[in-house]
Amino acid sequence: MTEESLVWEVFIQSKNGLAHKHVGNLHATDKEMALQNARDLYTRRNEGSCIWVVKSKDIVSSESEDVEAFFDPSNDKMYRHPTFYKMPDGAKHI
């Protein structure tokens, strides 16, 4: 078992209805240990209602060199944002 496969990333859902947020990582040799350690390490102050743990090596990330090609095209399509549009004064609920 390599050192790398020991590392797990931890995601916590702080309250029902919210999205899980990445909070850090920890070392564990099996998924049960990972969950229990995550609970002890990241929820001591009541920060969580649900925990996800994922082996770091299973995470696929976009590369930062691609950042321009990957993300910029969504940057100039302002028509996707509601604030782009001019509404007539007085119109409600829109």
Added chain:
Amino acid sequence: MNSLLKYVLRISDTSLITGQRISEWCSKGPTLEEDIALSNIALDLFGQANGFLEYASKIDKNKTADDLAFKRNEREFFNFKLAEQPNGHFGNTIVKLFMLSAYNSIFYNELSKSNDETIAALSAKSLKEVKYHLKYSKSWMIRLGDGTNESNFKVQESLNSLWQFTGEFFESDEVENEMNSNGIGIINASMKERWNIIINNTLQDSKLIRPIDGYMQTGSKKGIHTEHLGHLLSEMQYLQRAYPDAKW
């Protein structure tokens, strides 16, 4: 001594002394993660002890929870002898914790139905924590029992050594009988079968052999302990005894 007080002290003392032992692992854990896990367990146990000691203090009317923790002597403590046994290696601590948590998971479950409201409430709260301690220690029993030859050997050895302390879990006396007849407490012997099921299932998954019942330690219900408790209390109670006029 009032039976209710004695009954409550038995519970608080086991939590307090077990907590004291587990907290000795701080900065000595096999990994950082386990260090944190064990500290959490110790904190739960101290919290439980505090809850029951506060109640004991109300019953006693003269002493505070801290007085009860820091000023009673060895013969006035009523924790199980198992609780005061030294930690030894990690596996030894896990065996202790596992056997005790298995007991408490059944005990607190029963006591959460107590006629005594305070005991019921404290037990319900403690039960949640103990369920986690049981899960934790069970996982480690299995990892160590079914890990390497060395780990299996070490844990089997611990199990064999500590088995003599499990008899006390199922002893009864007049205090207990009284509590039971008032619907406040339960008869410990009634939990034996359930405890055995938990133990046997886990031992099987851990590839460990259940020790044969031999000599069983006894006496803690009457304040008879092993030699370990005296040293533990000397350390724990040192400041309060060295500075009797001080407030902390």
Added chain:
Amino acid sequence: MNETKFQLKIDEEKKIEPKDWMPDAYRKHLIRQISQHAHSEIIGMQPEGNWISRAPSLRAKMILLAKVQDEAGHGLYLYSACETLGVSRQELIQQLHEGKAKYSSIFNYPTLSWADMGAIGWLVDGAAIVNQVSLQRTSYGPYSRGMIKICKEESFHQRQGYEIMAELAKGTPEQKEMAQDALNRFWWPSIMMFGPNDGDSPRSGNAMKWKIKRQTNDELRQNFIDKTVQQAEVIGLTIPDPDLKWNEERGHYDFGEMNWDEFWSVVNGNGPCNKQRLDHHIKAHKDGKWVRDAAKAYSEKHLN
């Protein structure tokens, strides 16, 4: 070209993330700084852990245990952040054991009385807070986020310590003496936590340029002293520095010269507890090997 883009990012207060290009020297500097910070948290568990079994009340025991547990957690966050730079926790621990990595010298002093718990919480955590608040704005993303999390948890630590000192200072004469004695022993080592004077600090230049460090040693040290003097006055304890004096012109406290011989001596391994701290850590690690091996073996058998 990369170097220019990188410095531009830094100058624009953008965060550098694990997969971004970074100069090798930046990476190396961060590994050294973050890992030493992590080691400090872990070694720091020992002097305080020394008093858990003897804490004088149930409340004090629980609070101290929770605090030390937090330190373990902080060490873990920092090892995690460091691992994003391409080094394993195993390697970092080895560096610590071989004496190749350092940790904060303050932890090479022994904790001799309960009052030391107060002094450490108040002064050592106090100094750490001053440093860490500044580091929240550090340029490396994982380090910055780790620091933000740590800072949130740290303020209870300082309050815990200060409360202990305050209670002792208004207790019996013996308790007051205990508190003053702890302050006497921990004051100068706490000041030394901020490191050498700016002029004598070799790596400060790059650290400031790359915004790893946001304020200088001397700035941080002055900040800490200014805050703490008043706190000591409020509880009736005396800071053991005869040269400590408010300077109206500067708007800061003037203070005495640190014993730099002692500082360098302890940093270089010759302090009262250096050997003890390291031996303790090595022993715990060795004693736990069979456990770690068992967990790995179990996991491999069951292909989890």
